[in-house]
Amino acid sequence: MTPETGFVCITHPSPELADRGIDCILAGPERGGMARRLEIRARRSGFDALCRQYNISATNQVVCLQNDQVAAAGLWVPNPGKSAICYLPPSRYLQGREAQTAACLKAAAGEAAAAGMKMIQGIFDPEEKILPGIYQSAGYQLLAVLQFMEHTARWTLPEIQLPDDYDLETYRPDTHELFKQAIGASYEQTLDCPAMSGLRSLDEVIVGHQHAGTFDPALWFVLVHQDRGVGVLILTYHASMNSLDVTYLGIGHAHRGRHLGLFFMTQTRKIMRWTGARASTLAVDERNTPAVGLYRKVGYRPTQRREVYFLPLGVKSR
Ligand SMILES: CC(C)(COP(=O)(O)OP(=O)(O)OC[C@H]1O[C@@H](n2cnc3c(N)ncnc32)[C@H](O)[C@@H]1OP(=O)(O)O)[C@@H](O)C(=O)NCCC(=O)NCCS
Secondary structure (H helix, E strand, O other), X not given: OOOOOOOEEEEOOOHHHHHXXXXXXXXXXXXXXXXXXXXXXXXXXXXXXXXXHOOOOOOOEEEEEEOOEEEEEEEEEOOOOOEEEEEOOOHHHOOOOHHHHHHHHHHHHHHHHHOOOOEEEEEEOOOOOOHHHHHHHOOOEEEEEEXXXXXXXXXXXXXXXXXXXXXXXXXXXXXHXXXXXXXXXXXXXXXXXXXXXXXXXXXHHHHHHHOOOOOOHHHEEEEEEOOEEEEEEEEEEEHHHOEEEEEEEEEOHHHOOOOHHHHHHHHHHHHHHHHOOOEEEEEEEOOOHHHHHHHHHHOOEEEEEEEEEEEEOOOOOX
């Protein structure tokens, strides 16, 4: 406990304390009254089921104690792609607990770094007024405002033929290098979350995309030009929602403006038909005007916006 603050943050909590921390993530700081217990009862079993499904460990948590009561908590979830995400209690309970929550975020970043993560992030509704200040005081910075988009209508896009000097390949162990080349080339002068560029190795980025859902190598496409990967389309089919997510689309800088992005959109339409997906979804950095322009042109429409704050951890690797 630090005398200046009057609270202490505990990493690697005991199972009993981790349990109390999860209750805090679901229903805010410990306090008297029936309402909190009812809120926990309503949400806890669903949350526990999610943790089991996604193998989330409650001990990857920072629990803040003040006067022996849980005042704040942060659950950080690592991803094999070396990027962690931190979950906090509902923001309506954070008023007056800003310092405690920021301390949890800071300690979670330290724990994630020690576990080999290259970055940690938090995502929330831009209408949330209290959260940006909390993230900033924990040292996090705004990464992007993400625009989530969906395509549910009929596609009116004409068929676009691939120019003769390009070939299309799917993911296999022997095309792995082509995917790395294409993803690397697409990061050049990118407007897609540029602050993230170079934080993770290209192999780590690929592993991250493979864990965006059920990995299906038949839905990963690379454009090959003169034996080098120059463009990439990574799709993930989510059976539970019957939707096809554009997990990543990128064209090498020298190959942009040749309607290769549009070609990949026709490929997305083809895979939607093949899988029977009812919708296609994606998330794009709002400042990425070329990508937003492409998606709008082919019929994607905005659904919701989210702010992403992040903290790079460790040294740049590329
Ligand atoms: C976004 C990106 C994929 C577009 O690929 P592209 O092959 O250059 O795009 P296309 O040539 O197929 O353009 C198709 C349409 O997109 C829009 N568009 C493309 N570039 C644009 C730009 N710089 N400004 C505005 N609109 C643009 C236009 O509507 C264009 O149609 P038009 O040429 O008939 O006007 C490419 O810029 C890229 O890979 N950028 C870096 C990585 C990235 O941002 N990925 C998106 C992740 S969400």
